[in-house]
Amino acid sequence: MRIKFCGAAQTVTGSNHLITTNSGTTILLDCGLFQGRQAYIDQMNANFLFDAKQIDYLILSHAHIDHCGRIPFLIKQGFKGKIYCTSATKDLCEIMLLDTAYIQEKDNEWYNERRKRKGLDPIPPLYTVKDAERCLKFFVTAEYETVHRINDEISFQFRDAGHILGSASVVVFIQDRGKETRIGFTGDIGRWDRPILRDPETMTDVDYLITESTYGGRTHQNEPDDERELTELIQQICIEKGGKIIIPAFSLGRTQEIVYVLDKIYHHHKLPRIQVYVDSPLSTNATEIYRGHGECFDEEILKHIRTDPDPFGFGGLTYIQDVNESKALNTLREPCIIISASGMAEAGRVVHHIRNNIENDRNAILFVGYCAEGTLGARIRNKPEYIKIFGEEKKIRARIEIMDSFSAHADHDEILRFLNPLDRKRIKKVFLVHGEQEAQQKLADAMLAQGYSNIHIPNYGEAIDIDS
Ligand SMILES: [Zn+2]
Structure with missing residues (x-):
């Protein structure tokens, strides 16, 4: 053999x-x-x-x-x-x-x-x-x-x-x-x-x-507490400063985890509702498949579903497929959370959102997963003073946050x-x-x-x- x-x-x-x-x-x-x-x-x-x-x-x-x-x-x-x-x-x-x-x-x-x-x-x-x-x-x-x-x-x-x-x-x-x-x-x-x-x-x-x-x-961070960390970040950025949180996330897995954690935060009334957008057709489709495979869920989410039948949907959450709706997010003035692909920010709609928001000190870019060397995500995670996006030099004023517990x-x-x-x-x-x-x-x-x-x-x- x-x-x-x-x-x-x-x-x-x-x-x-x-x-x-x-x-x-x-x-x-x-x-x-x-x-x-x-x-x-x-x-x-x-x-x-x-x-x-x-x-x-x-x-x-x-x-x-x-x-x-x-x-x-x-x-x-x-x-x-x-x-x-x-x-x-x-x-x-x-x-x-x-x-x-x-x-x-x-x-x-x-x-x-x-x-x-x-x-x-x-x-x-x-x-x-x-x-x-x-x-x-x-x-x-x-x-x-x-x-x-x-x-x-x-x-x-x-x-x-x-x-x-x-x-x-x-x-x-x-x-x-x-x-x-x-x-x-x-x-x-x-x-x-x-x-x-x-x-x-x-x-x-x-x-x-x-x-x-x-x-x-x-080794990953000890005993990660995603719910607490994310609640604190939303409190500081969206509620206290009125800013936006941009989350580059892989369409498959990471996006659904974050949406579910946000669902729990809002379900338990831990924060006033902030608009959340999942801006990626692939993430939207992947979430639909998650919804259809409850046989893979753990005890905890099954228990949650008894009081909240849709763990990937809540008031204030919008899934965006259409490119014009995605572009419309650029002109939003209110605080919000935008979850978009790709996770390493080397391509996809999230690059536009980062470009539009990285120079404002009220905002945050939150990384929730591995970024391969050389990708835009990896470069931003190193927190340089300036970053080149689509050939334009941008001064990084937004807060750069890393929560690798989502790995x-x-x-x-x-x-x-x-x-x-x-x-x-x-x-x-x-x-x-x-x-x-x-x-x-x-x-x-x-x-x-x-x-x-x-x-x-x-x-x-x-x-x-x-x-x-
Ligand atoms: Zn894998």
Whole structure:
């Protein structure tokens, strides 16, 4: 048997691992997009490290683009198998893949314009909206906990990863001449005691473990109290100063968490009502899918729903799809909260809102998640005196606030907690994926100290033979 690491190897995007059994059956774990604007990333996205036509099955951990974003391309390249995921993941994939396809078409038009000026022929986008629509019929849903039998040789089980709606860790059971081998794949590990989603179900015993390592060596803020922190900020900015709070937030997960926290603040009458706008079509659609998947909710939100049936809607909250309504927010004089994508503020409507509000000292820009190096979000978080937005130099007068407690990713200690019940003696090998080198090394050291052995950090494209 063999595992080939075809993405998210010593980096955090492009999750894609290929299991080939002794009988030749091929199972992909995730089919994610590599993210970034460099030319070599485009190259990696456009070249699978396997023949898509030869792949039998895809098991998908969750609907983040770095885990599912190359599915339309996989199908374009000839994959004809089934794609297994949870029901919420399937619904989220539909909007995420269509949105990504649309962005790719737009980026490609711009790119081809530049090629044309250089006298070069146009090249097609990685995939189109049509390709994304076509891939939806390949999805087959599977609920959590049940062991699903694909055939005599392969079964798998999803367990709630508590990362985003529908997210799962996966255990693949492979039968070979009367012997069973279990391969565990964490997907992205979520967090305990977070709003909306249930806590992660820890990993069950496996023979081989593929674990994410994003936050190796790093810990999140202790016992975050989102409700209190957000209440204080709204009090200081919107009520005392009459200003606006701009929140760049990922459409999927973070936006719904903030809306739910605001819903609770207003439901409990902790503050006078301030107008709240969710200004992003994708966020609006994603929220609609959250509403339809109560089976993924934790006890706390289910209890809340008994007195407030819509945890993602309250008086004063407006979801904006239309671009003209979005532009109209520029002229608003009253205090308000604008939640808009993208989370790293490198694109999307939120960049306009930041540009329009960052020079006013009554306002605040609130960051609620990770911003990759080089993005506008990361640059603003460093709190320089001036920042360039759309080529204009802006003096930063607005308050810059950071609440990283909203992170959907387990930190160093939480990864170890997720893995802790595992029988160390049973595991033949541990593979660390989905992390930068330094984070991976720190997690490897901590795991060695906790009794795990045989830890390996695979290279991109590395294939490793494993015993059945
Ligand atoms: Zn994720």
